[in-house]
Amino acid sequence: MNWASWSDFFAMGGYGFYVWGSFLVSLLCIVGEITLVFNRRRTLLRQLSLIHKATQYEQNNETTS
Amino acid sequence: MAINWFKYSSPASFYSLAGKLTPLFSITAFILFVVGLYISFFVAPTDFQQSEAYRIIFIHVPVAWMSMFLYLIMAGWAAIGLAFNTRLSSMIATAIAPTGAMFTFLALWTGALWGKPMWGAWWVWDARLTSELILLFLYIGFMALQAAIDDPRRADKAGAILALVGVVNIPIIYFSVKWWNTLHQGATVSLTQSPKMATTMLTGMLIMSLACWMYSIALVLMRTRTIILERERHTVWVSELQGAA
Numbered sequence: 001m002n003w004a005s006w007s008d009f010f011a012m013g014g015y016g017f018y019v020w021g022s023f024l025v026s027l028l029c030i031v032g033e034i035t036l037v038f039n040r041r042r043t044l045l046r047q048l049s050l051i052h053k054a055t056q057y058e059q060n061n062e063t064t065s
Numbered sequence: 066m067a068i069n070w071f072k073y074s075s076p077a078s079f080y081s082l083a084g085k086l087t088p089l090f091s092i093t094a095f096i097l098f099v100v101g102l103y104i105s106f107f108v109a110p111t112d113f114q115q116s117e118a119y120r121i122i123f124i125h126v127p128v129a130w131m132s133m134f135l136y137l138i139m140a141g142w143a144a145i146g147l148a149f150n151t152r153l154s155s156m157i158a159t160a161i162a163p164t165g166a167m168f169t170f171l172a173l174w175t176g177a178l179w180g181k182p183m184w185g186a187w188w189v190w191d192a193r194l195t196s197e198l199i200l201l202f203l204y205i206g207f208m209a210l211q212a213a214i215d216d217p218r219r220a221d222k223a224g225a226i227l228a229l230v231g232v233v234n235i236p237i238i239y240f241s242v243k244w245w246n247t248l249h250q251g252a253t254v255s256l257t258q259s260p261k262m263a264t265t266m267l268t269g270m271l272i273m274s275l276a277c278w279m280y281s282i283a284l285v286l287m288r289t290r291t292i293i294l295e296r297e298r299h300t301v302w303v304s305e306l307q308g309a310a
Contacts (some may be wrong), residue, residue, distance in 0.1 A: 002107065002110065003107075015116070015182055018118055019120050020122065022121045022175040022179065025174055026145060029140070029167050029171055037291065038286050040288075041287070041290070041293050045294070048294065048303065048306075048307050049307050052304055052308065
């Protein structure tokens with residue numbers, strides 16, 4: 001275990017800003033990308049189900065004119 | 066027993082396969098990240114020269130490797146899609162681009178945050194850094210070009226040509242440190258020579274690289290599935306999927 005205390009850990013030998021700056025932005029990008037893909041998928045599925053319901057509705061209520 | 070190589074080459078069958086594989090890769094990625102980060106901060110010793118700042122290597126090198134590796138994979142799928150007119154291959158290439166662009170940005174970002182304390186500069190027009198920046202523009206150009214063309218199939222073709230032209234940039238990035246020898250140090254890790262890094266440091270870095278790789282596969286599979294649904298929304302199997310849902 002390299003670190004005497006938590007504050008020692010966050011200080012990161014004086015380079016805390018650079019090390020945590022790198023790791024935090026990387027975490028942000030990865031988590032951000034995951035949420036973006038999930039959002040894209042959810043909105044698409046919602047659209048598709050709406051379209052599906054609409055076509056079902058039209059088929060059921062087709063009035064033979 | 067003849068293997069049917071084309072069993073999963075249709076979007077519909079690939080959709081279900083990717084659905085099954087995605088959790089597998091995302092769980093592996095999560096475990097590898099946890100182990101990798103633990104080694105990076107709690108097992109790997111302090112560096113005699115850079116003290117703790119060197120720990121950025123545990124994210125900088127994996128993302129840099131991934132930025133180059135993903136570009137080659139993207140260009141590969143784009144080439145297959147272009148040559149064989151298989152739309153699933155082009156969908157995979159389209160799905161890879163954003164993840165590749167993200168890793169390229171992270172390589173530049175973590176590199177700058179490492180360069181500032183060690184070189185004294187956020188950015189230098191060094192051969193390696195400049196060619197990596199060009200790689201970022203290539204990724205963004207690929208995405209922009211594809212977004213600018215309405216017909217997906219034509220967008221795939223145009224994107225494929227751009228991706229293939231950009232492949233020449235990858236060896237340039239890799240060998241830039243040797244050819245121009247400007248500021249960025251040479252290759253530390255090589256498959257032929259004996260390791261020049263302490264074992265725990267090397268293992269930590271390799272585990273983080275594997276974690277980034279598994280993460281990329283899981284994410285690209287997820288994005289490909291979404292693209293398949295977007296492009297195949299008019300097909301019967303998608304409406305059946307909706308009916309079942």
